[in-house]
Amino acid sequence: MTNKQMIDGVLVVDKPRGVTSFDVVRQVRRLFGQKKVGHAGTLDPSVAGVLVVALGKATKLIDELQTRPKRYIGEITLGFATETEDLDGAVIARKTIDTPIATTTIDAAIKVLNGAIKQIPPMYSAVKVNGRRLYDYARAGAIVMRPERDAMIYDFHRTSDVNFENNVQKFNFEATVSKGTYIRTLASDTGKALDIPATMTSLTRTMGSGFTLIQAHDLTEVEKLAPDDLLQIIVPIKDILTWPTHILSDDEWFAVKNGQKIAHWEPSTNFKQLYYNDKLKAVYQYDNSEQVWRSRYVFDNQ
Incomplete structure (x- = not known):
């Protein structure tokens, strides 16, 4: 690619774990030789899956792309909670499960969290309070009031048996949600409904902005493509x-x-x-x- 050839459209990336969303943007900028690149919907470094990357004039549509529902699959573990509501943070609560919680009870707690709900974002998040990111407060050890946020949970359900081992219970789930929903918090709130600390222990985005994992490209494979082949994997604006x-x-x-x-x-x-x-x-x-x-x-x- 040359800097004179501006590409307008979307590249759907299958982001691996261990890299940030901005790492992906930086890599796409280098691949296509242009600076005007952004992404629709940040994925935490520990989360894999669909990351929609907009190039050129398609960056104007990022606000629209982010309004579209997202779908995730993951795992929730009952028995401990962390400060980040996932495995990236320190454990802040434990409760030994001696007698397994009934599957029907777990499903009832999940059902309550479907539909229009309120969420309190985790302290380790990019939400701003008084002009400052919550994770900045958290790293400084400060405690602040976090505003409730509206979220729409279109579908949240268990997708596996509930496994009981070493005094914790684990199960897989799928969730289709609106913009601004924290899946980590959905996992934590599932535990609160059961009166047990809970943590999201795995997460993959399988759909974002209308694009699915089937349409997503591994960047290591994208890097091997010839310039003309790179153009073939870009979704044009008219198709978005x-x-x-x-x-x-x-x-x-x-x-x-x-x-x-x-x-x-x-x-x-x-x-x-x-x-x-x-x-x-x-x-x-x-x-x-x-x-x-x-x-x-x-x-x-x-």
Whole structure:
């Protein structure tokens, strides 16, 4: 790739454990020879799976990509809790399980956590309180009030038998959730519903922003591809969007390329993809307050 050849689209990466999401972004920047690269939805270093990386003009869509549901598989262990709610932190609570908790009881606790819920984010997280990240407070040993956050749990269920060994219980789960949901906290809250400390002991993202692991690429394999083959694995912007499309007339295209508002289209709660000469030019959004359509994303005004 050359710096003159700007790539616009999405690369779906299968992030391995042990690297940060920014490590992946840095590697993609080097592979494609361009700086305009970002990702939709951070994965902790200990979490593997789907990381959607946007290149070029597709970085404008990161906010939209992050609103789409995510799906995870993992393991929850009952019997101990950590300061980070996963295996990265120190153990802060233990409770020996002498008599196994009934599977039906565990399933009932999981069921309660489906639907619209409130979560208190973990101290070791990037959520800001008074302009400072929670993990900065945690590392300094400070205690702060953490605001409750809304989360939508579309589906959270157990996917394996419950294993009882060495006075702890373990089981696998799958969870499909909204933006901003902490799976670590979902595991911890499962334990709280059972009155037992709990920890998320494994996690893999199997779907993010509408893309699945089947569509994801191993970066070690991507690095071996020739430049033309690299282009073939990029998902173009037009294939990312799902909103209704509109073919622009010459007059409409003049208005759109100049960022003008449009009043004669029917109101809609959907965004509208705008095409001219078979090319995606922009996305418009209806403004209820002014009762006009206005520019939301611009991809090409030539």
